[in-house]
Amino acid sequence: MQIEPLKQKCEQLFRDFYTEFRGIHIDQLERKWITISMVVIGLFVGIITIDAFFHGVNPPSKVETIDSASLHLSKEFAEDNLGVQVDDKDNVTVRMVAGRYSFFPKHITVPAETPITLRWVSMDVLHGVHIPMTNMSTMIVPGYVAEITTTFPKPGEYPVLCNEYCGLGHNHMWSNISVIAKEDWEAPEKSSAKGGSNHE
Numbered sequence: 001m002q003i004e005p006l007k008q009k010c011e012q013l014f015r016d017f018y019t020e021f022r023g024i025h026i027d028q029l030e031r032k033w034i035t036i037s038m039v040v041i042g043l044f045v046g047i048i049t050i051d052a053f054f055h056g057v058n059p060p061s062k063v064e065t066i067d068s069a070s071l072h073l074s075k076e077f078a079e080d081n082l083g084v085q086v087d088d089k090d091n092v093t094v095r096m097v098a099g100r101y102s103f104f105p106k107h108i109t110v111p112a113e114t115p116i117t118l119r120w121v122s123m124d125v126l127h128g129v130h131i132p133m134t135n136m137s138t139m140i141v142p143g144y145v146a147e148i149t150t151t152f153p154k155p156g157e158y159p160v161l162c163n164e165y166c167g168l169g170h171n172h173m174w175s176n177i178s179v180i181a182k183e184d185w186e187a188p189e190k191s192s193a194k195g196g197s198n199h200e
């Protein structure tokens, strides 16, 4: 019953606003810059949209769940499977567990200029991981696997830092990754042996 007058009121308001807006004097130069900024915004939004569709940009977790309380019993994150592994197609995968107050394993060695898939899980509370100079920055939410593919641009020592407050020892929660030149890097011995048996 009261919808009709409300609709009319809204229409009137919109009409008034539009008339007033049309009456505003916008300087030629101002108009030019408004147009340029709109084009720039449109360009950025376009690039992000295209990138998201064609390069598969998505939030770190593809909603892969895991039971945090029994990681040691899981196939993938059992203690022996942590660290660097290379599969038959030479894809390098790193599996790490975050727990108060460290990342396990504490130290790994990976090749530079090689795409590396890092898979992270938490054994207790919410953690974060950040590796400066790379795109590696994600939350590690208990119960979920966080996966990010990154490439270390050059050899060196890269710190791995927790960037989510996780308790009193949070500021001691770090680890490090040694990145060595691609040609000097050798796939870890145990992974190839284990890779074979794992596929059985």
Ligand SMILES: [Cu+2]
Pocket: 127, 128, 162, 163, 164, 165, 166, 167, 170, 171, 173
């Ligand atoms: Cu922390």
